[in-house]
Amino acid sequence: MVSSSHEALHRIFQQEPGLFARAARHLGVAFPPPLSASELSTDLTETRPLERRVDTLLRMETEDGSFVLAVESQSAPSVDKPASWAYYLSHVYAKYGIPPVLLVVCPDRKTAAWAAQQFDIGPRQWPSLTLRPLVLGPNDVPVIDSPDEAARDIPLTILSAALHRCGPEADAILNALAKALKSLSADDEITAGTFIELTEQGLGTSRAADLWRHLMAVDLSFFQSQTAQKLRQEGREEGRAEGQANALLLLLHHRGVEVTDGDRERIESCDDLDVLDLWLTRAIAATSMTEVFAAAGEVSGSAD
Template sequence: MVTSTHETSHRIFQDHPEVLFPVFEALGLPPPAKATIEALTPDATEIKPLERRVDTVLRVEPSEGDGFLIAIEAQTGKVRGKGLSWSYYVAYLHAKFGLPVLLVAVCRNRPTAAWAAGPFECRVGTWTSQATRPFVLGPDNVPEITDESLVARAPAMATFSAIVHSESENAPAILDMLARGMRSFDKATAKYWCEWLEVGLENTPVQETWRELEKMVATYFPGRGTLFEQTYLEGKAEGTVESILRVLHK
């Protein structure tokens, strides 16, 4: 089932590709800021018979070297048969666009990250015809943001880091630091990033911790029942009641 946490864990790359910095750094590529990055359709379905959809697909044109694709999958746990889907995604995108494909799996805990690293092999006897090895972004290679000043300088990375580390022991302290770091934001910016976090932390151990820390949240993800949205709807309802009472008293 696709959850809000799952959605946020991959969607953030579309709006803020700078979050890919750990991947580019590990692979010795120029920083994402120096590359042209374009979101492509995530649909990997052929003529029919089975619908397949990658979470996020980005086309990258580096400032140096050849272009490539990044297929991003958010994975909250082990899923049987996922390796087969990932192998298909890589092969299909490679054939469709004629570009090499980097598969990135985003994981919130170490057991899932270890499993997602693969390799997922298609083999007969001792011969491997195909091997799929995702690049994993997880607790071991996404740094915990502990510097309050970094929140203002790199809010996307700070937010993404908090989501990736949401199942760690340090998660409450990380969120507390984030809340303090957001004091330097203007109202609109604070709402924007608070909303990313609230939706991204849904169904995690620290969801309520964050709801207590946040002061105001924007309606960036409408229909999610976030704290700001609830407050807005309650206020709207109260306004409607007051309007009705005024009419009745005339």
Template sequence: MVGSKHEAMHRLFQRHPDVFGRAFDALNLPFPKPNTVALLPNDLTEIEPLERRVDTLLRVDTDEGPFLLLVEAQSRDDKRKPSAWAYYPAHVHAKYDLHPVLLVVCQDTATAAWAAGPQHIGPRQWASLVVRPLVLGPHNVRPVTELQEAVSDIPLATLSAITHANDPGIGDILKTLATALQRVDEDDALIFAELTELGLGKSPAGRLWRQLMTVDLSFFRSETSQRLRAQARTEGRAEGRAEGLAVAVIHTLERNGITITAAARERITSCTEPERLLDWLDKSITASTVDSLFEDPA
């Protein structure tokens, strides 16, 4: 069964297949700039009852000629994968008469090192097949933490967030992406917010992302956000947004085990300034006491 991380990567490359080109540019890999990119059927099953389905299959046309890009998301090493990875390029090469490149996207360096191989298929004396995927992961995808860069290239910023899910600095990456999504078209923002949530799954980074998405209620699909959006519709958008942010601040503090005094709770829930509430929400993620929310940085 395809998991949420696979689904997120699949949909990211489906919707924005040119993102791989910008990722490759950052790595100085010798691939020509794509002119057009076309999505091809990803079902590689033949007559035999053995299902073979690559996550994403793309045809990339360049000035130097076309090639095929097969995209796989991999979360751990799997001894069954090398045979599938050998099958995919051989099958599409025979079917389309184009040279394939297998791209594997990972979220940790250990899996990335294993996936990079080379994977040998055959007896130790003579390998008949050698599988050598191109791997993207936290070791070579640069973390996007500059707001302007994230706004200018949301797909690449999303890929950066997903591949760095286990990094200590993931908080800065996710905050940058969350802020960038507030500055782009709402429909696009909703798509990339959902892709990021799928890609991060139930990891600590995924929980942090869901907290950040509570800030903009239209981006976050959960029971909490549904209740908050209902409040916004009933009481007006501005007032509902402020109340939603207040609930998010309190929810984040409680999840982190912070004791909230009655006075502090009243101060948070009675605040009607979204910018102040956003500042408190940022602080609540790492706060050690509720009073630290209200401290002046100066």
């Protein structure tokens, strides 16, 4: 099963494609910052019944031309991965006709060292294909423990926290990140919520995750309270449950929480403002509709 920390190590590049060029500088490779970036389908499945999916795939447009960035989150060495990565790059190049770049993000030094080696595919006398991934591991991303530095590049700070989550630097990084997020304006609350969620995912089950949850409960509670109050007020000003339901659905959409037709029907058919208010409060931090609905025996899709 794919872990949340695995997801965060490549999703951060979806959230902020420009992070790739900034992070690659720490590897001594100068990519121009993207002028634009668009997500491509990560499904590299062929017509035969063999499914292959890269973690994140982005088409990057720069002043020097275009390239496709394939981001893989790798938690442990795997003898099968080099062949899969070679397939991904070949397939992407054949499909889009654009030069591909493979970035492997590793949360530990051992895996990063393994992934950074050159993989020759073919007989020893004449390898027909050489795979050279770019690798970001704990040694490649700096420790960002200054609030000012964190505020200048919040996505890079999130990546720093995820890759140093098991090290002694984690506490200082998270404290700096929390202060940087607190400096965001009220207009950036939705973005801040995304960054908060990505950080928690990137920390996985490490001890640092407990500190982060404490910081969110204490230092950043105003994000939740301000957003909740604003959305509640919008709903109540309309004077009917429909306003609350619309506000809830809007928040879920902005946070990327999957809402099924059954979930939508349950929300829109609810005329109890107190229940809608409760769901709205939970939706500020929930990652699924189960978390929004679940309480006192309630679960997503159960009868009211």
